[in-house]
Amino acid sequence: MGKVTRKALVGLIFLLVIIVIWALVQRSGPSSVSTGLSQTEVLIYLATRDGTSLVPVKRTISPEQASPQGLIEELLKGPRPDEPWVLPLPAGTRMHSVAVVDGVAYVDFSAEMIEFHPGGTTGELLTVYAVVNTLAQLPEVEQVQIFVGGRELETLMGHLDLRTPLEPDFSLVLEEH
Amino acid sequence: MRTGRAALVLAVILLFFILGGLASATQVYFNGRALSSDVAPVVVDGHVLLPVRSLASAIGLSLSWEPGAGRIEIQRQDKQIVMHIDSREAQLNGETRPLRAAPRLKDDRILVPLTFLAEALELTIRWDVETAALHLSDTTIVVSEVVLTEEEGRTRLDVLTNAPVAYDTILLADPHRIVVDVHGAKLGLSPGEQPAQAGVARCLRVGQFGPDIVRVVVELNAPVGYEAFAREDEPGVALLLNHAVDSLSWRDTDVGGELFIAVPPHAPYEIWRLVEPDRVVIDVFHASLNAKDRIILLEGELIKQVRASQFLPNVVRVVLDVNGPVEAKASRQEEGVCIQLGPPMPPAVDDLEVAEGEPAKEPVALVKEPDPDFPSLPGVKEAAEKTGKGLLIILDPGHGGLDPGALGPSGSKEKDVVLDISLRLRDLLVAVGCEVHMTRDEDRYVEFPERVRLAKEGKGDIFLSIHANAFRFQEACGTETFYHPDKQSSRLLAEALQASLMEELGRTDRGVKTRRDLYVLRESSIPTALVEVAFINHPDEERLLLNPEFRQRCARALFQGLSRYFQQRAGRSLGPVPEIVEDAGDTVATTSEG
Numbered sequence: 001m002g003k004v005t006r007k008a009l010v011g012l013i014f015l016l017v018i019i020v021i022w023a024l025v026q027r028s029g030p031s032s033v034s035t036g037l038s039q040t041e042v043l044i045y046l047a048t049r050d051g052t053s054l055v056p057v058k059r060t061i062s063p064e065q066a067s068p069q070g071l072i073e074e075l076l077k078g079p080r081p082d083e084p085w086v087l088p089l090p091a092g093t094r095m096h097s098v099a100v101v102d103g104v105a106y107v108d109f110s111a112e113m114i115e116f117h118p119g120g121t122t123g124e125l126l127t128v129y130a131v132v133n134t135l136a137q138l139p140e141v142e143q144v145q146i147f148v149g150g151r152e153l154e155t156l157m158g159h160l161d162l163r164t165p166l167e168p169d170f171s172l173v174l175e176e177h
Numbered sequence: 178m179r180t181g182r183a184a185l186v187l188a189v190i191l192l193f194f195i196l197g198g199l200a201s202a203t204q205v206y207f208n209g210r211a212l213s214s215d216v217a218p219v220v221v222d223g224h225v226l227l228p229v230r231s232l233a234s235a236i237g238l239s240l241s242w243e244p245g246a247g248r249i250e251i252q253r254q255d256k257q258i259v260m261h262i263d264s265r266e267a268q269l270n271g272e273t274r275p276l277r278a279a280p281r282l283k284d285d286r287i288l289v290p291l292t293f294l295a296e297a298l299e300l301t302i303r304w305d306v307e308t309a310a311l312h313l314s315d316t317t318i319v320v321s322e323v324v325l326t327e328e329e330g331r332t333r334l335d336v337l338t339n340a341p342v343a344y345d346t347i348l349l350a351d352p353h354r355i356v357v358d359v360h361g362a363k364l365g366l367s368p369g370e371q372p373a374q375a376g377v378a379r380c381l382r383v384g385q386f387g388p389d390i391v392r393v394v395v396e397l398n399a400p401v402g403y404e405a406f407a408r409e410d411e412p413g414v415a416l417l418l419n420h421a422v423d424s425l426s427w428r429d430t431d432v433g434g435e436l437f438i439a440v441p442p443h444a445p446y447e448i449w450r451l452v453e454p455d456r457v458v459i460d461v462f463h464a465s466l467n468a469k470d471r472i473i474l475l476e477g478e479l480i481k482q483v484r485a486s487q488f489l490p491n492v493v494r495v496v497l498d499v500n501g502p503v504e505a506k507a508s509r510q511e512e513g514v515c516i517q518l519g520p521p522m523p524p525a526v527d528d529l530e531v532a533e534g535e536p537a538k539e540p541v542a543l544v545k546e547p548d549p550d551f552p553s554l555p556g557v558k559e560a561a562e563k564t565g566k567g568l569l570i571i572l573d574p575g576h577g578g579l580d581p582g583a584l585g586p587s588g589s590k591e592k593d594v595v596l597d598i599s600l601r602l603r604d605l606l607v608a609v610g611c612e613v614h615m616t617r618d619e620d621r622y623v624e625f626p627e628r629v630r631l632a633k634e635g636k637g638d639i640f641l642s643i644h645a646n647a648f649r650f651q652e653a654c655g656t657e658t659f660y661h662p663d664k665q666s667s668r669l670l671a672e673a674l675q676a677s678l679m680e681e682l683g684r685t686d687r688g689v690k691t692r693r694d695l696y697v698l699r700e701s702s703i704p705t706a707l708v709e710v711a712f713i714n715h716p717d718e719e720r721l722l723l724n725p726e727f728r729q730r731c732a733r734a735l736f737q738g739l740s741r742y743f744q745q746r747a748g749r750s751l752g753p754v755p756e757i758v759e760d761a762g763d764t765v766a767t768t769s770e771g
C-alpha cells in the first residue's frame with residue numbers, strides 16, 4: 001500500500017516539475033528560445049514624434065519573413081503601444097508589391113501614401129527614408145525606388161526627386177535612444 | 178452662472194482693447210476652421226455682436242432680412258430665431274426671450290448678439306486670448322456614413338454627419354480624384370477603401386487626416402467638375418459630379434455628316450444656332466470635357482470644323498463651323514448625342530432657334546476658381562537707395578494649382594501661404610532695385626523642370642524656394658533650411674537665411690541641413706536654398722501663418738537673410754528692409770534696423 005502511494009507521489013512530483021518547466025518556457029516567450037535557427041532580428045525605421053529623426057527599432061521575426069515584403073509589412077505595423085516612436089507613413093497605407101532587381105528594390109504602395117500624406121519636406125523625407133533604410137538593410141538591396149498605385153513618381157509631395165532609386169540615408173537617423 | 182460667463186467674455190474683450198484694439202482683428206473659427214475676416218466680432222457699448230450675414234454661409238444658417246420692418250429671421254436645422262433691429266426681445270422657436278443687447282444695423286451690416294446666437298443655436302464659445310481668436314463649435318462632429326449613388330445619371334457623393342459642417346473640396350490629377358475634407362470631424366466608420374461602381378467614380382477611400390479632419394477621396398475615371406453643397410434634408414456634404422464628355426467623332430453621310438458626342442445618357446443638352454458666321458451650337462449641361470481631341474478639321478463643302486470647349490464650369494459647348502445655313506438635328510442615342518448635319522437649306526428658312534451671340538469662349542479650366550482669401554498686399558515705399566541693383570533673385574513659392582502642398586488643421590493651404598510670403602518678399606526686393614523672377618506669381622501648378630529652368634542654365638544670383646512644413650504628428654514645429662552639400666555658396670546662403678529667420682520669427686531652430694535629393698537643390702546651378710518657415714500642420718504655427726503680419730515678418734526675415742548673404746559673399750548689403758505702408762485702415766509702419 002505504502003509503496004504504491006510513494007510511487008504515485010514521485011509520479012505526481014515529476015508531472016508537476018514538467019508542468020512548471022513548460023510554463024516557464026511559455027512565459028519567457030520566443031526570444032529566449034530563438035538562440036537556434038527559428039528567429040532573426042531586423043530593424044524597422046520609425047520616427048520621433050517631433051519629426052526630427054528616424055529611429056532604428058528592433059523586431060524579431062522568422063527568417064522567411066526577413067524578406068523585402070516581410071520588412072515592409074513589419075514597418076507598416078508601426079510602433080508597439082509601449083514605444084514612444086511613430087510611423088512616418090500615412091494612415092491606411094498598404095503595400096501592393098515589392099521586387100528586387102539588380103540591387104534595386106521597387107516597392108509599390110496604395111494611393112493612401114499620397115492622398116493621406118500631410119506633405120512638408122520633413123514629412124516627405126521621413127516617409128521615404130523609413131522605407132528606403134528599412135529595405136536597404138537586406139544584403140540584396142542597395143537602392144530603393146518608391147511607386148504609388150503602380151506608377152513611377154516624379155516626387156511624392158513636391159520636394160524630393162524620386163525619378164531615380166535612392167540610397168539609404170543615415171544622417172536622418174538618431175544614433176542613441 | 179450665465180452672467181458670470183458673459184462678464185468673463187466682456188473682460189476678455191476689454192483686454193483685447195487694452196492690448197491694442199485687437200477686437201476687429203479677431204480671427205473667428207467655426208468647428209476648427211478659420212473664417213474670413215469679414216465675420217470678425219464687433220464690440221458696441223460693451224456688447225459683442227457678430228455680423229450675421231457674413232456668418233450665414235460659413236456656419237450653415239439661412240437668413241431672411243426685411244429691411245422695412247428691421248426683421249431678422251435665422252433658421253438653422255430645427256432652430257428658428259426672430260429678432261428686430263434695436264429690440265431687446267427675440268423669439269426662439271416662437272418663445273419670447275430677452276436680449277442683453279439689441280441687434281443693430283451698422284455700415285449696412287446686421288449685427289446680432291453673440292451670446293444669444295450661440296445659446297440659441299447650441300454652439301460652444303471659446304475665446305483664445307493669446308491669439309485673439311474666437312472659436313465657435315457644434316457638438317463633436319462625426320462622419321457616420323459615406324455613400325455613392327446615381328441621381329439622374331450623375332454620380333452623387335453623400336458624406337453624412339451629425340451636425341452641419343465646414344468642408345473643402347479639391348480636384349486632383351494623377352490619378353484623377355476629388356478630395357473632400359470635413360473640418361472639425363472624427364471618423365465614425367472604419368477607414369479604408371471601397372470599390373464603387375457609380376458612373377464616373379471608380380472607388381472611394383475614407384480616413385482620419387490629422388486629428389480634426391476626415392478626408393474622403395473619390396477616384397474618378399475622368400477629370401470631371403462637380404458641385405459641392407450642404408445636404409438638403411440632413412446634415413453633411415454632398416457632391417454632384419458632372420458627366421464626362423469622352424470623345425467627339427465625325428463621319429460623312431449622303432446628305433452631309435454626323436457628329437457623335439460620347440456622353441452618358443441623361444446629360445441634358447440643347448442645340449441652337451448662331452449666324453454671321455453660321456454656326457450650329459450644342460451645349461451639354463452638367464458636363465466636363467474629357468475628350469483628347471477638341472478640334473476636328475474637316476474643310477468640307479458643308480462644314481469647316483468642329484470644336485469643343487469647357488464653356489462654363491459645368492457646360493461643354495460644341496460648335497460646328499458651317500459654311501452656310503444647313504439642316505441640323507440632334508438625337509439622343511445609347512452612348513451619346515448624335516447631330517445630323519445636312520442637307521443645306523435655303524437662306525431665311527430656319528427650323529432652329531436663331532440667336533445672335535458671341536462665339537464660344539476659349540476653354541476654361543475644370544477646376545473651381547481658387548479663392549486664396551488673403552487680404553491685399555501692403556504697398557512698399559520707394560527705397561531711396563537702390564542697393565540691390567544688378568541682382569537677379571529667383572523666388573520659388575512651393576506647390577500651387579492642383580498641388581495644395583501641406584494643409585493646416587483649419588484648412589489653410591501651404592500653396593497660398595507661401596505665395597503670399599513670396600509676393601511680399603518680391604515687393605521688398607524690388608523696392609531696393611533687385612530684379613525678381615517668380616516661378617509662379619499666382620495660384621497655378623508649375624512643373625519641376627519649369628521651376629528650375631533659369632537656375633539650371635546658371636541665370637540668376639539666388640534661387641530661393643519657399644515652403645511651409647508638415648509632419649503626421651502635431652508635435653513637429655519650427656524653422657529649417659536645406660541646401661546642397663556640393664555648393665559652398667549655397668551653404669552660406671542657407672546659414673544666412675536660417676539665422677535671420679530665427680532672429681525675426683523666434684520659432685524652434687531645426688537647423689540648416691544638407692540634402693542631395695531635393696529636386697530644386699539638385700537641378701539648380703546657382704546658389705540655392707529651400708526654406709521651411711514653419712509647420713502649417715502645427716495649430717499654433719498655422720495660426721501664425723494665417724496672420725498677414727507674421728507673413729510680412731517672414732518676408733522681412735528672408736530679405737535680411739539675403740542681405741546678410743550678399744554682405745558676406747560680395748561685401749554689399751541690401752540695406753535696411755524697406756518701409757511698409759498698409760493701404761487700408763490701420764497703418765502699421767515698420768522700419769528696420771537692417
Ligand SMILES: [Zn+2]
Nearest residue numbers: 575582644645
Ligand atoms: Zn512644400
